[in-house]
Amino acid sequence: MLNLLKNDYINQKYELEDKVLKYYPSQISSLEQRLTAYQKDVEHIKNSRNAGCELKGILYADKMDAGKALMSVIKTINSESPVLVGSYCGFSLSLSFDVFSDTCYAHLSHSQGYKVTMGEDIRGNITRLDNFLGGLPDKLENCRNQLQDAKRQLETAAAEANKPFEKEEELKNKMTRFQQLKVDLKIDERKYKDFDSKDKSDRSYDER
Known part of the structure; x- marks a missing residue:
């Protein structure tokens, strides 16, 4: 908006x-x-x-x-x-x-x-x-x-x-929060990928 x-x-x-x-x-x-x-x-x-x-x-x-x-x-x-x-x-x-x-x-x-x-x-x-x-x-x-x-x-x-x-400061704050949210989501996404990769590796080891 x-x-x-x-x-x-x-x-x-x-x-x-x-x-x-x-x-x-x-x-x-x-x-x-x-x-x-x-x-x-x-x-x-x-x-x-x-x-x-x-x-x-x-x-x-x-x-x-x-x-x-x-x-x-x-x-x-x-x-x-x-x-x-x-x-x-x-x-x-x-x-x-x-x-x-x-x-x-x-x-x-x-x-x-x-x-x-x-x-x-x-x-x-x-x-x-x-x-x-x-x-x-x-x-x-x-x-x-x-x-x-x-x-x-x-x-x-x-x-x-x-x-x-007149709403420049409000827009900047929201854009800053949005960018931080994107960064946080990327971190969570990498964590999930790392966890999923480790989980698959562990299951592969157990199957042996």
Whole structure:
């Protein structure tokens, strides 16, 4: 039973060490990059809120006009790969169309890329873009929390990986007793063989 527990301990230790050396560092690095990108984009929004919407080289300051122009461009998109069509609030704006879901997507990009589902409502599409950009501070905070959690998980995994097998002393004592028992059994076995051999020899002598 203790040997099975020791094997489980070793397997868990290897798994934790792998996470400590590879998984968590990779996750933390990725989250740090995303966090930096979110911070830059949130700051960029503050400086570009009045940048308006530019489509096909034409700048639209009025949201209703921008919505109408965006819908007109959306109807021309049939590419699954994003096609650059202009900018929105300082973010480059590309559009793509998914044939299977019959859905158009807007791709906003500055420090990193974002994907927003478009609909068939002129005002609604502009509202979706505004709501998405307005929600970036929340995404920033969520990313910061994920990074903190990942760092805590790394510390916990490292501490767990360094913990010794708690029943190591008990296992050693039992293994020592087991080895001694094997030695005793071998001694008894030799004694029995010696006795049996002597007994056979004595009987052979008596038969003569």
